[in-house]
Amino acid sequence: MEVCFMKKNFMVILLILCAIGLMAEGSKEATAEKKPVLELTLADTGSGPNSPLTISGTAWKNEIERLSGGEIKVNYFTQSQLGGERDLMEGIQAGTIDLYLGSTGVAATFIPEMNVFNLPFLFLNREHCEEVEFGPLGKEIVSFIDKYPGFKGLAIGGAGWRYPMNKVRPVKKPDDFKGLKWRTMEVPMHLDTYRAFGASPIPVAFTELYMALKLGTVDGQENAPSITYPMGFHEVCKYYTTLPVLLNGDIYVMNKTKWDGLSEKHKDIIMKSAQVAARALNQAFQDEDEKALQAMIEETGLQVYRIPGEELPPFIEATKSVWDKYLPQFPQRLREIALEIRDLGKKYQ
Known part of the structure; x- marks a missing residue:
């Protein structure tokens, strides 16, 4: 009886060990599959x-x-x-x-x-x-x-824009840019866009822009609110306009x-x-961008002008010279695409 009992126990232990081994192998395979x-x-x-x-x-x-x-x-x-x-x-x-x-x-x-994305007012809103x-x-x-x-x-x-911000006056019409020194990216179409508004674009390194605004080296800058806010530009500028000049x-x-x-x-x-x-x-x-705008309003009383679509045409007309200068430089199909995009935007004005 004792021998039989021991044999039975041995068989049970052997079966358990085999089962554990199979489970381990299965686990390895599953890990390998993942x-x-x-x-x-x-x-x-x-x-x-x-x-x-x-x-x-x-x-x-x-x-x-x-x-x-x-x-x-x-x-x-x-x-x-x-x-x-x-x-x-x-x-x-x-x-x-x-x-x-x-x-x-x-x-x-x-x-x-x-470069088609550097044309001013190519896109007017998220839709x-x-x-x-x-x-x-x-x-x-x-x-x-x-x-x-x-x-x-x-x-x-x-679907974010480089909105214009400055320390001198609100921008509600194209003439409000005139005579202001504006920091833009050193992209020819960007520079010519602000010249068309009557501003004087001045190159300034982004890392030096805060001090340039504070000291009056430039009067304004253009960036998305989500970029403007962490840089603290609202501490040295008073006015922001949600004007969709250039797309990010x-x-x-x-x-x-x-x-x-x-x-x-x-x-x-x-x-x-x-x-x-x-x-x-x-x-x-x-x-x-919306969170950043609200934070800047609350922290410094930043004045934000949310420009309605019906007020965009004068700004678009003011930058027509930029389109006239650069569009002929594009390959034919790209010119056609730019014009198609602009035509689609008419329903958003």
Whole structure:
């Protein structure tokens, strides 16, 4: 009896050990199945957690990983961790970075067709932007990116504007710009836009802009509220106008060689997730710009003039010379696209 009992116990223990072994093997297999089959590097120059770029980049990473069911892991570097916008565009070309989102302004030095976004009053509000960005015209603009070595275009986004702000007087009509010294980006179309208003554009490094405003080296600057607020410009300026002069547009791109090596399934995931990220960018601009405006009003009594659509035509007319100068320099199809976008905007005036 004792021998039988011991044999039975031995068999039970053996079965338990076998079961444990099988469970361990199954666990290893499950872990192996969850291991990403592809890792991608995503980079941008977002300024922090509340930056529209960082919000969009986070949404892009999360959506890629969600749609792929863990097959793709995205290593996300924001806040210029891998360099400035030019560095990141060069990194995409070289293949040291896989995914990038950043301004159309810098992108235009690599992809000249992106200069279309530097035309004044090209887009008048978020609805106008999204009608283009997520429609046939936007798809066509994105396709231009593919012409240039190293780049695969995925999406365009951006529904935030470089609103004019100054320390002298409210801007409610074009003449209110006259005689004011205005800091703008050193982009020819931006400079000529403010000259057309009658202002004197003066180049100032962004890092030196606060002191330039405080000392009167310049009277005004133009940036989105979500950028203006953390820089403290409302401490030295009194007036802000929600005038949609120039758009803060952004592109979503991938390294072409990396793209070519993807499966069709993964290509579809990258493309769809870029659209989600672009919409997140637009929503972030709306949310964060409004929060920034309210904070500046509460902190310093900043006077904000929310210009209605019916008051835009005089400003648009004032900058007609910029269109007349630069539009003929565009390739024919890009000229046609710019005019189509402008015509779409008439219903928003």
